Amino acid sequence: MNGPVIDYEAVFQALPAAVALLTPDLVYADVNEAFLSMAGRTREQVVGRYLFDVFPDNPNDPEATGVRNLRASLQRVATTGERDTMALQRYDVEDSHRPGVWQKRYWSPVNAPVFAADGTMVLLLHRVEEVTELVRARDARGDNDRPQALEAELYTRARELQKVNERLRKAHAREREVALHLQRAMLPLPRPLGHHRAAVRYQPATGALNVCGDWYDLVDLPGADRTTVAVGDVVGHGLRAAGVMGQLRSALSAASRVAEGPAQALEVLGLYARSVEGAESTTAVSVFIDWSRRTLTYSSAGHPPPALVAPDGAVTFLDGATDPPLGARPEHVARPQARAAYAEGSVLVLYTDGLIERRHEDIDTGLERLAVSLARHRAATPDALADALLEDLMAPAGITDDTALVVLRL
Structure with missing residues (x-):
């Protein structure tokens, strides 16, 4: 990419706003010059030290709540992975x-x-603006009879904000619980596929709302020695995404039973998705397995490619028939499909992007990580392989997007 090489350390130090970076244990990892100037501290007095050792509460004021409120805010960020704006x-x-x-x-x-490339939360960013002069100016104008009145108002508003945050946290937790129940009800364990062995997994996201957009489906087609397997991912989270997911999963399952192949099944799904609010930009991939001919016919609507693992460990990504997500085109266009042969004993793996994608990381890095894990565990049973993939690929601090996974021994 053309352009200047950016020195992000220099940018950090030049920021006009006071910014500090802390570890999840609340130890200062770095601060910029504006922070040091505002706080009246040297770098040696701050970096490497615990936050509240550097800035303890005023021991002469039993009503001081600054430490308690700041600790609660930082803990919310560390727990939810979401930004938290504090009251004055x-x-x-x-x-x-x-x-x-x-x-x-x-x-x-x-x-x-602040997240690392693998999705792990590694730092907490603390940006602070000092508004002392504004408060003093307000006192000077006589907006409050006494400074204590302003302090009481600030304390009351801070407590009210804490109560609102707690109510929101509980509401999010309730929505997550209901959405997970709905998800499990709509994603049952697969029925037996003759003598073929399959495993499915659904891994919910760590966050309070980031759950319930992914689905999977496995169906033995009537009147033929064929099976169709599919996964999909609805944009959005929470109960609404779970409802959209249920509609699209059922529609694709029905279409697959009568379609000539996966491309036609996804075309039908795309037409149906136009009438479902919230279904736009959904991704999905469908694979038809012909057991007698040992072939896979597949089509993808903007979804990460399925992986085919040969008995010798060679991994092939089925990316020869990829088209835009559902609803991406204003008019109906026939979708492509492709065919691949497989050897007996191979493994087919379908998944959603939560398994491979990480913030600020190229998708090819995630695909390579998946290929390495598949080659290493290729001889395992589908259940053992599914568990190994989740263990190898899930970020230590949890995932920010839910993940659906299907493993099928061919």
């Missing part, structure tokens, strides 16, 4: 040149997660 806070700071002398200060903080 009073947080007294000890004068670095006069120990025991505390300066009354007011702050407007925002805390956010």
Whole structure:
């Protein structure tokens, strides 16, 4: 890519806003110059030290809540992986040149997660604006009879915000629980596929709302020695996505029973999706297995490619018939399909993007990681292979998108 090489360390230090980076254990990993200037501290006094050792609460003020509120906000970010904007806070700071002398200060903080390429939360970003002069100007204008009145107002608003956040957290948790129940009800264990062995997995996302857009389906086709297997991913999360997922899964399952092949089945699904609110940009892939001819016929609507693992460990990604997601085209266009032969004892793996994708990482890196794991565990049973894939590929801190996985021994 053409353009200047960006020195992000220099950019970080030049930011006009005060920004600090902390580990999940609340130890300062780095701070910019604006933060040091605002706090009246040197880098040696801050970096590598615990947050509240550097900025403890004022011991002379039993009503001080700055530490408690900030700790609660940072813990919410670490738990949910979502940004948290705090209410205006009073947080007294000890004068670095006069120990025991505390300066009354007011702050407007925002805390956010920082993720590594593999989806692991590695840092907490703490951005803070000091608004002490604004508060003092308000006092000078007589907007409050006493400074204590403003402090009481700030304290009340902070408590109200904490209660709202707690209600939202509980509401999100309830929605997640209901959505998961709905998901499990619509994604039953597959029925026996003759003498063929299959395993399915659904791994919900770690976050409170990031759940319930993925599905899978396995069907023995009537009157032929054929099986169709499919996975899909609805854009969005929560109960609405779960409802859309259920409609699309049922529609594709029905279409596969009468379609000549996977391309036609996805064409029918695409036409149906136009009438379903929230179905736009859904991705799906369908594979028809002909057991007697040992062939796979497949078609993809913008979905990550299925993986075919040969008995010798060679991994082939079925990417020869990829088309845009559902609803991406304004007019109906026939979808492509392709065919691949397989050897007895091979393994077919279908999955959704939560298995391979990571923030700020090229998808080819995730596909390579999947190929390595498949080659290593290719001799395992479908159930053991499914568990091994999840163990190898899931980020240690959890996943930010749900994952559906189908493993089928051919």
